[in-house]
Amino acid sequence: MAVTLFACTLASLITLLVFFTGNTAGAPTSGQCAANLAIKNWASLGDSYSNIVGDGLQDYEALMSADPCLQGRKPQYLSIPSASLSQIASQQVPKLNQDTNFMTISAGANDIGLVQILDACVYNWIGSASLDCAKLLSDAATFMASSAFANSWHELFTRVQAVSSKNAGKAYVISNAAFFDETTPSCTTNSLAVYAGDGQQKYLTNALRKNLNELIHRFNWWQNYLIAKFNREKVPGTDTLEFPVQFVDADDRFNTHRFCRNGVDGTGSGDANTWFSTTQNVQPPLSRAAYEKLSAPATCAANGGWNEYATCRMAKAIQKTSFLGLTKSGSGTGLTNWERVFHPTTRGESAIRDEIVSQIAQGNTLSGHNLRILPLGASITAGFASSDGNGFRKVLYDTLRKTNTVSFVGSQGTAPLVHEGHPGWIIQDVSNAASASLPSRPNVVLVHVGTNDILQNKDVDNAPERMGALIDHVLSVANDAVVLIAQILPSTRPGAFDQFVTFNARVASIINQKQAQGKKVLKVWMPVTTDELQDGVHPTDAGYNKMAQAYIKGLQRAADKGWIGQPVVKV
Numbered sequence: 001m002a003v004t005l006f007a008c009t010l011a012s013l014i015t016l017l018v019f020f021t022g023n024t025a026g027a028p029t030s031g032q033c034a035a036n037l038a039i040k041n042w043a044s045l046g047d048s049y050s051n052i053v054g055d056g057l058q059d060y061e062a063l064m065s066a067d068p069c070l071q072g073r074k075p076q077y078l079s080i081p082s083a084s085l086s087q088i089a090s091q092q093v094p095k096l097n098q099d100t101n102f103m104t105i106s107a108g109a110n111d112i113g114l115v116q117i118l119d120a121c122v123y124n125w126i127g128s129a130s131l132d133c134a135k136l137l138s139d140a141a142t143f144m145a146s147s148a149f150a151n152s153w154h155e156l157f158t159r160v161q162a163v164s165s166k167n168a169g170k171a172y173v174i175s176n177a178a179f180f181d182e183t184t185p186s187c188t189t190n191s192l193a194v195y196a197g198d199g200q201q202k203y204l205t206n207a208l209r210k211n212l213n214e215l216i217h218r219f220n221w222w223q224n225y226l227i228a229k230f231n232r233e234k235v236p237g238t239d240t241l242e243f244p245v246q247f248v249d250a251d252d253r254f255n256t257h258r259f260c261r262n263g264v265d266g267t268g269s270g271d272a273n274t275w276f277s278t279t280q281n282v283q284p285p286l287s288r289a290a291y292e293k294l295s296a297p298a299t300c301a302a303n304g305g306w307n308e309y310a311t312c313r314m315a316k317a318i319q320k321t322s323f324l325g326l327t328k329s330g331s332g333t334g335l336t337n338w339e340r341v342f343h344p345t346t347r348g349e350s351a352i353r354d355e356i357v358s359q360i361a362q363g364n365t366l367s368g369h370n371l372r373i374l375p376l377g378a379s380i381t382a383g384f385a386s387s388d389g390n391g392f393r394k395v396l397y398d399t400l401r402k403t404n405t406v407s408f409v410g411s412q413g414t415a416p417l418v419h420e421g422h423p424g425w426i427i428q429d430v431s432n433a434a435s436a437s438l439p440s441r442p443n444v445v446l447v448h449v450g451t452n453d454i455l456q457n458k459d460v461d462n463a464p465e466r467m468g469a470l471i472d473h474v475l476s477v478a479n480d481a482v483v484l485i486a487q488i489l490p491s492t493r494p495g496a497f498d499q500f501v502t503f504n505a506r507v508a509s510i511i512n513q514k515q516a517q518g519k520k521v522l523k524v525w526m527p528v529t530t531d532e533l534q535d536g537v538h539p540t541d542a543g544y545n546k547m548a549q550a551y552i553k554g555l556q557r558a559a560d561k562g563w564i565g566q567p568v569v570k571v
Contacts, residue, residue, distance in 0.1 A: 044078060177344075178509065180209035186260055218501060277345050366559060377448040391421075427449050443481050443568070486524045
């Protein structure tokens with residue numbers, strides 16, 4: 001029989017870019033490009049994601065190289081498939097041209113054991129009853145929180161920045177996208193398992209898709225947090241976001257283009273509007289003998305990169321059974337397709353390219369808008385423990401009104417910095433309180449809430465769903481508004497940190513669901529670490545100021561999408 005291996009893996013890799021560039025997505029003028037470009041050399045470092053595209057056509061680096069802003073410059077390719085963080089730092093970075101100030105780096109998936117997770121949870125290359133999907137997901141979450149993971153990223157950042165800082169470069173860490181729409185019923189009886197024996201069908205249930213998406217969002221959260229810690233170390237005391245390493249999130253550009261979305265049969269693999277690839281033809285089909293030559297079943301390593309691991313597992317399966325239609329005598333069709341995993345199609349690569357150049361060309365500025373803003377949340381929104389009692393609101397107001405018309409709405413505080421921030425309140429209370437201000441029809445709502453649900457142990461498992469209900473409530477009244485959902489700040493309170501990470505990962509999935517429904521909802525990464533908390537919960541003044549800058553960056557992204565319109569009614 002012929003077997004097709006679908007590339008429905010987690011896009012949980014990270015891409016780091018060190019460069020100055022222009023804006024492809026927004027069709028920048030040559031003046032914009034000239035103002036932002038100072039490229040001497042640029043390089044591609046990392047694993048296979050750096051130089052292999054899912055459909056074999058163009059990766060985002062090739063697309064960026066062809067962009068007018070990059071003037072045809074091509075990268076120095078140093079990437080090695082299956083490379084770990086430490087291997088990239090120790091083996092690839094030393095080979096960089098010393099005048100490099102533009103780099104792309106993909107890294108991290110091999111460190112957290114992504115291929116093993118996918119074997120256990122999705123592909124089942126050998127009837128992998130011995131591989132526990134839930135345990136591997138848990139182990140990956142534990143490892144991401146470890147000092148080993150943090151130290152590996154820190155070493156890579158340090159070595160990269162040692163080169164880029166000599167050339168006025170910056171680092172841009174680009175997250176990849178979650179693969180699944182996790183809410184649809186269409187995939188619950190579909191499986192991408194290669195081997196369905198031993199009752200190992202690996203159906204793509206809603207629960208499995210939810211857990212795999214959470215892994216990606218958790219991974220992305222950790223990248224943002226470790227970047228924030230590195231930046232604070234390198235640029236202490238600053239309250240701006242002009243840091244040597246930046247985080248750029250391309251995930252939401254893949255909404256309505258994921259596997260298992262509404263409107264497609266089954267997984268949607270092979271559909272032109274699915275921005276993740278499925279298969280790569282192998283000509284001729286691989287035979288039993290070819291597998292055994294490629295990877296001796298008795299000796300092959302089970303912990304290598306994707307191709308090594310998959311080949312090893314298949315070779316072991318062939319030794320035991322007529323796996324892939326290959327009989328013990330070697331007859332049979334063999335494998336007619338080979339996986340091209342965790343790589344977007346050219347359309348997906350274009351989306352990544354667009355997000356990179358859009359954010360970098362436009363920077364952290366916003367101008368020409370009429371903004372009626374509702375700050376909504378609990379004590380952090382109220383500005384608790386800040387020196388002037390205004391938290392992020394005064395810096396946000398003062399910065400925005402230089403180039404925009406700005407007013408705040410809310411029942412709390414003093415004009416012009418009014419708000420709807422209620423210390424100690426949980427998500428449901430804040431949702432109820434929003435009813436006092438939503439009739440003013442804000443066209444921007446800034447949300448930071450969920451901290452008290454966790455710290456007060458208020459049905460924590462369902463807190464992300466309550467956030468989804470809050471979003472729906474806001475938009476049921478102010479249906480033209482842009483809702484910016486902040487990833488809640490971490491906490492040093494006992495036992496709280498991992499709960500905060502999990503909450504943020506789940507809320508990221510919910511935001512994607514709302515966007516896929518056509519709602520104007522955006523995730524906002526907050527570059528505030530536990531070192532910038534004064535009581536384990538509330539930020540210092542510098543932390544509040546970073547929050548203001550992060551909200552401005554979120555507003556810029558909303559403006560890039562054309563989401564910010566004029567307020568509906570005059571207050």
